Amino acid sequence: MTAASDHSPRSASVLLSGALAHLDVIQPPDLRGPVRDILRAGIEVCVTSRSLLGKPIRPALDLAQAVMNAAAFQDDDEAGR
Numbered sequence: 417m418t419a420a421s422d423h424s425p426r427s428a429s430v431l432l433s434g435a436l437a438h439l440d441v442i443q444p445p446d447l448r449g450p451v452r453d454i455l456r457a458g459i460e461v462c463v464t465s466r467s468l469l470g471k472p473i474r475p476a477l478d479l480a481q482a483v484m485n486a487a488a489f490q491d492d493d494e495a496g497r
Contacts, residue, residue, distance in 0.1 A: 428477060429462035435480035438487035454479055 423431070432455045442448045458476030465471055 423468060423477065425462040425465050425468055428468060428473065429459050431484070432456075432458045432462065432476060432480045435483035438483050441483060441486040441490055451479060451483070455483075 436452065436455050436459075439448045439452055442451050454476050458473050458480065461471050461473050461476075462468070
C-alpha cells in the first residue's frame with residue numbers, strides 16, 4: 417500500500433480524486449457513500465497541507481489505491497471479454 421510519505425499533497429490529491437471517479441467498483445453500493453466521504457476528507461487534508469507527514473491520511477490513501485486497483489482489474493476484465 418501507499419505511505420503518506422511517498423506522496424506530496426498534490427500527488428495524493430490526484431490519487432484520491434481518481435478514486436472518487438471510480439466509486440462504481442465499490443460493492444455493495446451502500447458503501448459508496450462512506451468511501452466517498454473518506455476520500456473527500458483526504459482531499460481536504462491535501463488541499464490544506466504543505467506536507468502530509470504526521471497527517472492522518474494513510475487510511476484514505478490505502479482506500480484510494482484499493483479502489484484504483486479494483487477499477488483497473490474491472491477494466492482488464494471487460495477488455496478480455
